[in-house]
Amino acid sequence: MADTEQSRRRVQSIEVGFRVLRVLRMAEGPLPLREIAARAGMPPSKVHLYLVSFVREDMAYQDAQNGHYGLGSFAIQLGLAAIRQLDVVALASDSLTELCDKTDCAIYLSVWGDRGPCIVAKADGALQGAFSVRLGYILPVTTTATGLVFLAHLPEYETMRARAAQDAYDAARNARTPSEEEIAEAVGKVRTLGYASTIGMLNRNFAGIAAPIFDYSNKLAATLTILGPSEYMSRAKHKEFVRLMLDAAQNVSQRMGALTTSKP
Structure with missing residues (x-):
């Protein structure tokens, strides 16, 4: 039972993380943390935790000049792989x-x-x-x-x-x-x-x-x-x-x- 509840929490965590990724996907360019949080309907502190992990995995990147976030190199590679598989x-x-x-x-x-x-x-x-x-x-x-x-x-x-x-x-x-x-x-x-x-x-x-x-x-x-x-x-x-x-x-x-x- 505990394993099932833990598994559900992990799935929910992924779903919440994808709310952040969807904001980055629809954005016209890199966005500041507070703007991402507002568009995702989440607290900035919570969004920041997800962004740290996404940056670490190259799903997102942070601009060194202004601190804004955009989609990372792995997100691009993932999209290109999906395109190749389209029929x-x-x-x-x-x-x-x-x-x-x-x-x-x-x-x-x-x-x-x-x-x-x-x-x-x-x-x-x-x-x-x-x-x-x-x-x-x-x-x-x-x-x-x-x-x-x-x-x-x-x-x-x-x-x-x-x-x-x-x-x-x-x-x-x-x-x-x-x-x-x-x-x-x-x-x-x-x-x-x-x-x-x-x-x-x-x-x-x-x-x-x-x-x-x-x-x-x-x-x-x-x-x-x-x-x-x-x-x-x-x-x-x-x-x-x-x-x-x-x-x-x-x-x-x-x-x-x-x-x-x-x-x-």
Whole structure:
């Protein structure tokens, strides 16, 4: 029993120490002790004890000139090791299955390739019927929710080639191409709302909702998309599914190392 209580105290001690490390992670630069304590919601004397240990283990360092604290060399090495191990497909796998179970719709994970958004993982839903998008499929850039998310978060020079290819393909089929004004309006809406939604674009009977997944540098790493029958994804369902998609995308983003505004 004593061993169990002691083990619990040690775990709690680690958790408290991580409150200090989270403050250093979110800081714009080295901070004085009192500022770290204020942001962590802890007494300065207690924070100082943790910082002494972190400095000793190179998780933190103290500036010799002003005494301020920042993240140390081992913290940097730890972060780089985590980055090397990142795999968005593996990290998003559980989210795809969970979303599919909750919505009965097909869920897709796409990354940006040379020709545009490419589907790299999927979970087939009960409501997709005969309509299914295969792995490796290159999605249209300007007429799908997935494509609009990429347009909203990637620099223009990365998307120009894919857009040109889509325009040429649409012209060969005499298909309507959205105007620059329509694209700009759609992209602006994605940036404002944090997600994209389309109806009847990839298939006239289906609607899509897509949300961005960010990596450790807060750059777009992938896009998570739900595709289901338009009638099923009614206004009430739309709100529910948007919330599910945004929550799932944020969860994967956090696992990818994206910075969040969560407090220590």
